[in-house]
Amino acid sequence: MSWCCAHFPNMPSAQTVAALPTYYLSHGGGPWPWMETGNAYDVLDASLKALRNELKERPRAVLVVTAHWEEPVFTFSSGAQPGMIYDYYNFPPHTYEITYPAPGLPSLAEQAAALLADGGVASATDATRGFDHGTFSLMQAIWPEAQMPIVQMSIRADYDPAAHVEAGRLLAPLREEGVVIIGSGLSFHNLRALGPVGRDVSKAFDGWLQESLIGMNGENRVKRLLEWEHAPAARAVHPREDHLMPLHVALGAAEEETAALSYHEDAFMGAIAASSFRFGPPPT
Template sequence: MTLPTYFVSHGGGPWPWMKDQYGPAYDRLEASLKAMRHEAGERARAVLVVTSHWETPGFMVSSSSAPGMIYDYGGFPPHTYRIAYPAPGEPALARRVAGLLTAAGHPAGLDPERGFDHGTFSMLYPVYPDAAMPVVQLSLRRDLDPQAHIEAGRALAPLRDEGVLIVGSGLSYHNLRQFGAGGGAASRAFDGWLQETMALAPDARNAALLRWSDAPMARVAHPREEHLLPLMVASGAASGEPAACVYHEDDFFGSLTVSSFRFGRVGGPPPTRSTNES
């Protein structure tokens, strides 16, 4: 069975460990993440996270068998700097990922020192709270070229038939200077474009993603696009397959509109892949 791929709006900081402070603010996001585990089911044997919190000159893959923790946030309670998410890595999968990318013309290296950043461990905790599922991370390429990231997704597509769940972890709106009431209009406008784009036929979807910066309020929603680029990988890895919105709310942090998307079908026969996309 071919696994779907996902782009997840991963929320802010170490939110699963701050429910006393946030109350029900993350309930809808948490429910969507738990649903992802159900949709992947027993077919998933490992997760590849394309993380918006790791940029390198060329693609890099975390290759430790026991990744550490990276607390890449500030101003949170002391206990959030003692979080442990002891999921194992999988060096063999890391080599497979790097090999697929390199063979497709996108040289990739291995980083045995890279630990889990919060775009990985905060997002995965609701999905696999027992931390038993092996996890490998893929960096973004520092040039943030959307074409390269869509192509990287295409190169990684065979992993979906090998039990690897590909998850792009970012945010559909990421302007920290306008995070709250000031960002409401921009987040709604950009999300409206995203919803229209995800509803397109797959070839047209990927072509539109290449021109994402022409979307309404694009550079307000993403002054820098590192939290959007994981979407390109997830979409590219499901080339020829439809997208569906699996999480959406219009009052994130009071007024922001944010969404997550699934690419490919849940269950059913392997898809017929497109070979002539833009």
Template sequence: MANALPTYFLSHGGGPWPFMKEQYGSTYDVLEASLADIPRQIGMRPNAILVVSSHWEEREFTLSSSAKPGMIYDFGGFPSHTYQVKYAAPGAPELAARAGILLAQAGFNAGLDPNRGFDHGTFSMLYPVYPEADVPVVQMSLRHGFNPQAHLDAGRALAPLRDEGVLIIGSGLSYHNLQQFGPSGRLASHAFDDWLRFAILELPPAERTSALLHWDQAPHARMAHPREEHLLPLFVAYGAAEHEAAACVYHEDEFFGHLAVSSFRFGHSAQP
């Protein structure tokens, strides 16, 4: 694993935010800077990117297998121009097949979807990282049931991809309660984010894994994640680098004026 790429769990922001600078002003400046720094951190151009999307759920883990994925505008109420955005990264059918084999070897009934396009959890997050859209991308779904152990095991199964130049990214949000995305979310977001950063950054690997698997026992866990689809990509990214060092690569205490949010890297950075 000496040359293995790190993995990431990234808080991807809301909707098509990179394409709404006039509307959002400086709201996303810190997040955008953290995403734009990822190529420097990994120190090489990946052969491909595998994005575990919080906006795609299937009965079994499923991988997008089109060579030319389309777009999915899975948001509502945004300016008309955001429904014309194109992130024209190529797909990687070979990577989709390879990941499917690794998952099958771990006992999962993984599937391929040749019609799945990029949802905003992928294209909005990747645009600041690789704005030229010239790195092949495969999306992977969550699995219904939202079992954290299954998603951790999927990450473990996919770990060999890191040695093959594949950048594994779990795309979600460390706080995702849209009913309390203002002042009413301050307490829950800060309490849960404090716990999450402690668990990931301070606990030894065995304790860290146990703590994360029991995330719903954390302070204000179900207030921070009434439905955990935006947290589950963390387990895949973490499982692929379970015993390696972690770093917080993005943190804000006043996101949208009130919320605490974070992103994490697992595995070593090529650059300090």
């Protein structure tokens, strides 16, 4: 019996279920949904609420590839009730007491790890891993009820773009089993260049990213992402590519699908161009 049918007996077989889209989403800064931020996050927040609406029927689970978890091999959180990891600094005291009590889904973690292993990619599970802010800030905006089962996936510490694309390819069958794959990062991630100093470089890189993802398909698009360091202002925007690698997984899982913007603004945090993307059409 398949994982899908064993755990979701009312769901049709994988052969009759349309594949859900994948996403590369900005998770914003720190625990922003729990903070007074004025209107700084209004555009991002609206885009995340729109994402929930476009998915129509509630997915069975979400696999979040989080930029805030690095391991030597791709690792999946397998606890039934993950705790919290407050992986940010100098935020208000109450943000170190917030909770996002969504359940985990150990069976999905095991299946995802097996899909990678069967494809020759080393993988592991971790029953102790809690939700980091790359997951809970994003999910609080989308599913504030915290009822959606979530499994987190680490990025790989070597930041090998080809390995992350391949991991996405191997995880693609989950899309036909009611699982939404979300790469959680940020298309601009240079904390020292937030504000006016980052305006021009962020726009240069963001333009290249949109051209590469929306303007291309298949092998050409993957090739561009594998060679992302050649993009305009690449290292000025991503001194470390931890927040870019979740994109490679989301793209690999929907390699032949068309892409669309799911969020964009030219003045995020006052000056930064930032974008999120959807791969594949929303459910009809």
